[in-house]
Amino acid sequence: MGRAGRLTDEQRRELWARWKRGETLAEIGRALERSTPNVFNTLRAGGGIGPRERRERSSALKMAEREEISRGLVSGQSFRAIARGLRRSASTVSREVAHGGGRESYRALGAQERAMRCARRPKLCLLAQRPELQALVAAKLEQKWSPQQIAGWLKRSLGCPKGGSRPHRRPRQTARYADNGGGRLVRQDRHQAKSNPQGPHPARCLRRPASGRL
Numbered sequence: 001m002g003r004a005g006r007l008t009d010e011q012r013r014e015l016w017a018r019w020k021r022g023e024t025l026a027e028i029g030r031a032l033e034r035s036t037p038n039v040f041n042t043l044r045a046g047g048g049i050g051p052r053e054r055r056e057r058s059s060a061l062k063m064a065e066r067e068e069i070s071r072g073l074v075s076g077q078s079f080r081a082i083a084r085g086l087r088r089s090a091s092t093v094s095r096e097v098a099h100g101g102g103r104e105s106y107r108a109l110g111a112q113e114r115a116m117r118c119a120r121r122p123k124l125c126l127l128a129q130r131p132e133l134q135a136l137v138a139a140k141l142e143q144k145w146s147p148q149q150i151a152g153w154l155k156r157s158l159g160c161p162k163g164g165s166r167p168h169r170r171p172r173q174t175a176r177y178a179d180n181g182g183g184r185l186v187r188q189d190r191h192q193a194k195s196n197p198q199g200p201h202p203a204r205c206l207r208r209p210a211s212g213r214l
Contacts, residue, residue: 007034007042016050019043060115061088061096066108069093073103 007015011032018028025043029036056062061069065086072082079097083090099114100106127134140150 007032007038012042015039015042019048020050056119061092063108063112066096066111069096070106070108073097073106
């Protein structure tokens with residue numbers, strides 16, 4: 001019997017590669033030294049389709065550039081001087097340092113890890129992260145307010161969210177939450193909210209991209 005526990009990133013990549021080649025759950029489990037239920041749960045979480053390979057934007061700062069920024073800060077260079085050496089704009093360097101904690105706290109490795117975390121998808125929407133805001137929006141939806149009305153009310157009452165752009169998107173996401181009783185909202189896909197409130201049967205969630213049997 002295989003081991004339980006979380007799979008490493010390398011093991012996950014191997015799991016999805018073997019699944020795409022048509023190997024069975026038992027074969028994958030033996031290769032990774034994991035139990036068959038552990039493999040099945042990992043595949044079911046992705047609907048039987050492996051995640052897309054993560055790629056950095058060509059314009060994103062690289063680790064070597066962040067190390068150069070860190071060395072420039074230590075030597076006392078200005079943002080403009082550092083930017084000239086990197087052939088970047090001074091505003092890019094300024095934002096990078098600000099996000100990394102400022103001149104005194106900026107570290108290349110920490111900044112790179114933060115950038116990788118921010119690039120992960122999918123991201124939780126604002127309502128999923130803030131239960132108190134979710135409760136406010138749920139109350140307005142119960143009063144038959146539209147998403148646009150809620151967005152306008154939030155902007156006037158609480159101010160525009162940090163980042164400031166398109167606050168109406170959040171209530172539109174909220175409209176795809178279903179009331180689960182007690183003032184709680186539960187996220188639903190559009191087709192699920194219309195056709196099947198309970199969601200698809202677990203056995204239907206697992207589909208192999210290529211031909212083969214489970």
